[in-house]
Amino acid sequence: MGGGARFFLHKRIPTGAGLGGGSSNAAMVLRALNDAAGRPLGRAQLVELAGGLGSDCALFLHGGPVVMRGRGERAEPLPEVAARRLAGRRILIFKPDVSINTAWSYRRMAARAPESYLAGExxxxxxxxxxxxxxxxAEDLLFNNMEPVAFEKFVALPVLLARLRGRFGVAAGMSGSGSACFALLRDDATGDAVREMMECARAALGRDAFVAEARIT
Incomplete structure (x- = not known):
């Protein structure tokens, strides 16, 4: 065998944010290599390989909301009727100009087991x-047991989330191991209201904070 591949990556997802930026990069590279080789691997084989690259890499091969189990490598699509409840929902994403080390977060959470975990059943x-x-x-399903670990050290995050909930009446939480957080925008949220929320986030996290609006697909 010979040859190889060279990739030029333009990062649009902040690193150290708990948004799966690195994992999605790895999954897309895996898919691109398979396409370039004439697609010798099927979906199941790609998913298995992705699970070996990283715990949450497999989910990015599904192209929609999934249910993740195990350490994250076991992902299955959310039932279509349930996925439609999420499709198109607008979310506001914000991240301070600091990152949270994923390994650090998991070590801290593991040290507090079993209290720090939501039982499987x-x-x-x-x-x-x-x-x-x-x-x-989506508001009825929000839960992240990694929040207490991160919030003890990065106190601006829980303060901002509480402010957004109280002032704008939105559901909000931390993404993954952080440091990015999100707010689910209401269907009737106007452009002015969204801009006001963005300014609120920047005021709490600093002018260099990453703030963007996105949609669930």
């Missing part, structure tokens, strides 16, 4: 209830 029960309730939105 409880998580499955909560998910099942959400899937059965057609009126439930």
């Amino acid at each position: 409880k998580a499955e029960s909560r998910l099942a209830a959400w899937l059965e309730n057609a009126a439930a939105g």
